[in-house]
Amino acid sequence: MSPTLNLDAAFSALADPTRRAILAHLAKGEASVMELAKPFEMTQPAISQHLKVLENAGLVTRRVDGAKRPRRLARAGIEVMDQWLAMLRKALEKNYDRLDEVLAGMEQPTIKMITKTKRGEKR
Amino acid sequence: MSKMTLKTEGDKHVIVTRRFAARPEAVYRAHTDPKLIQQWLLGPEGWTMPVCINEAKPGGKIRYEWTNGKGGSFHLTGEYQELEPYSRIVHVERMHLPDPTPDNHVETRFDLDGTGTLMTMRMTLPDAQTRAAMLATGMERGMEASYARLEGMI
Numbered sequence: 001m002s003p004t005l006n007l008d009a010a011f012s013a014l015a016d017p018t019r020r021a022i023l024a025h026l027a028k029g030e031a032s033v034m035e036l037a038k039p040f041e042m043t044q045p046a047i048s049q050h051l052k053v054l055e056n057a058g059l060v061t062r063r064v065d066g067a068k069r070p071r072r073l074a075r076a077g078i079e080v081m082d083q084w085l086a087m088l089r090k091a092l093e094k095n096y097d098r099l100d101e102v103l104a105g106m107e108q109p110t111i112k113m114i115t116k117t118k119r120g121e122k123r
Numbered sequence: 124m125s126k127m128t129l130k131t132e133g134d135k136h137v138i139v140t141r142r143f144a145a146r147p148e149a150v151y152r153a154h155t156d157p158k159l160i161q162q163w164l165l166g167p168e169g170w171t172m173p174v175c176i177n178e179a180k181p182g183g184k185i186r187y188e189w190t191n192g193k194g195g196s197f198h199l200t201g202e203y204q205e206l207e208p209y210s211r212i213v214h215v216e217r218m219h220l221p222d223p224t225p226d227n228h229v230e231t232r233f234d235l236d237g238t239g240t241l242m243t244m245r246m247t248l249p250d251a252q253t254r255a256a257m258l259a260t261g262m263e264r265g266m267e268a269s270y271a272r273l274e275g276m277i
Contacts (some may be wrong), residue, residue: 028251039253091166093127096141098163102153103145
């Protein structure tokens with residue numbers, strides 16, 4: 001399989017949460033199909049199918065080790081992992097930028113409320 | 124803007140910090156009042172939260188439902204464990220994608236920082252595996268919108 005990143009294949013490979021979680025697992029290091037299948041409560045053939053999609057997309061590569069074929073992240077896969085974290089950051093930052101605006105809008109009523117309470121206390 | 128930090132700690136934690144110009148009382152309210160939450164806890168452009176249940180009391184329920192108006196939707200449920208107005212919230216949450224993700228225990232602190240607030244959110248996942256999966260899948264809608272944007276850029 002071509003080691004280069006096929007963008008269309010990569011994006012469609014990433015559209016599935018299981019495949020993203022597989023990449024997240026491989027980000028921690030090489031793993032066998034059995035190790036990869038464990039956390040997902042999926043059969044090995046099902047995981048193998050997901051791995052095939054990831055390999056075809058150039059995100060994962062396999063190594064021959066006797067009878068085993070451990071998988072690891074391809075360089076493109078590593079870049080994709082970095083991009084995810086950047087995207088997660090961006091989504092959170094967007095939320096908090098919006099929260100800044102909400103907070104700015106809240107200040108007015110809060111001040112009024114405090115003024116009212118103070119007046120009430122005075123009498 | 125580098126006001127926010129996002130980092131992992133040990134095997135199971137994710138720590139997010141962010142500074143706000145408003146005082147802890149206001150930031151706390153913005154995290155517990157549904158009318159306010161619906162204005163900001165939305166992720167990327169185009170998503171809204173039509174359902175926002177937030178019972179800010181110990182044992183109180185949390186339910187957020189998001190939609191992109193184009194058939195994309197998912198929700199989060201959770202329960203409050205401890206609330207110390209206006210300084211600390213402890214709750215548990217999980218995403219439904221649609222299968223529920225493992226519980227994420229979240230402690231959120233609001234500390235007075237000058238005239239503003241330093242918020243520190245400490246998430247605890249069951250194990251390293253779950254944390255890795257959460258970082259990869261936790262923000263479904265964020266990813267989708269970002270892919271679209273990324274595709275446009277390339």
